[in-house]
Amino acid sequence: MSTMAVEDVAVAPVDAGFWTRTRKVGLVLVALGLLGAVLFGALATGEQARFTLSEDSAGAALSIHGTVGAVAFGLVALLAGVAMLAGLPKRWFTLVLGVGLVAFVLSFLCWQVSDAPPGQNFMPLVNILRGTFVLALPLIFGALAGVLCERSGVVNVAIEGQLLMGAFSGALFGSISGSVWVGLVAAAIGGATISLLLAVFAIRYLVDQVVIGIVLNLLAVGVTGFLYERLMQTEADRYNSAPRFGNWEIPLLSDIPLLGPALFQGNIFLYLGLLLVLVLHVGLFRTRWGLRTRAVGEHPTAADTLGVKVLRLRYLNVLLAGVVAGIGGASYTLALYSFTKNMIGGKGFIALAALIFGRWSPTGALLAALFFGFADQLGTYLGAINSIIPSQFLAMLPYLATILAVAGLVGRVRAPAADGKPYIKG
Structure with a gap:
């Protein structure tokens, strides 16, 4: 058959079949x-x-x-x-x-x-909703950090390490200074430090971004674990007793049934997290910075041709992502708990799943984080009413929800085209 004959053969469209x-x-x-x-x-x-x-x-x-x-x-x-x-x-x-x-x-x-046993056959919706937001907070900050990086073309597997370093730095420097604000700034710097290493190795030295992300997670676990044993565990009163942010009640709004106590009687991390979602959504889709960020994540060569400083913008956004994740880590140690070894416990990877589930969008990431937070809170509630479901399964609920969401509910999603691809300026 001639070449012309081959080219003239019509290609039948692929039938998607019944099982869409x-x-x-x-x-x-x-x-x-x-x-x-x-x-x-x-x-x-x-x-x-x-x-x-x-x-x-x-x-x-x-x-x-x-x-x-x-x-x-x-x-x-x-x-x-x-x-x-x-x-x-x-x-x-x-x-x-x-x-x-x-x-x-x-x-x-x-x-x-x-x-449930007599006297426990009720579900307090206010507590469930409030707990959902509290448990979702580190996921919200972590997912937003992922959005900033991956919209710029850098895969951020190091969210776990950024959250952990933020939690550790906030607890340590908050304890030493006796100030929650110093602890908050230190947490932001701690997260940005991990991000700086990610940016240098991924952007400057072109190291595989997934590999360097995993290495940085292990580095954060090792450094914080070592310092915890040498400082915090031996002198907890001096190095692991940071002051904590109290709850701020917003007049009138806090009196709204159900939503008021959950949304308008929270700490600074709740308000800051929701504000960041709004700011990043507007910034990404309504500003020049957002347009350039999305261009760098989709087609960096074309963006460079138009005068966008691709590498500089990637550095900036990766560092900003570290600041956001570091503050998210501080939501543990400056609002809820004292620092313990590896206290993030995989939440960074769930935040990464929330990023994918939310289709690389700030608002989508928020909804996904709330979904995972609810799964976590539901496990806590069922344990409190002595459910017949094994406690091991209850502890597994948020991770099971993560697997189901990413594998089955998201469907086909497309990451930014240049996500994970190093850019070498010609």
């Missing part, structure tokens, strides 16, 4: 709906499952029969799955998926809350 992403997710929702309606419905008791709008069992509450609630919400999840199997329009995918997942969680909670 929507239908696969629909099948999963059908399975979850059946699990909720049949299993959770059978295990739930005839007691009322109470969801209180306060911090205890008193006050207003939403009550539902345990068995009825488990079955009804399970059926809602089942119907959401059936709608997807029937060929749901793409524009409705996210909404229906959200309804299905929320219904499944409510079915599960109707079983668990109704089956």
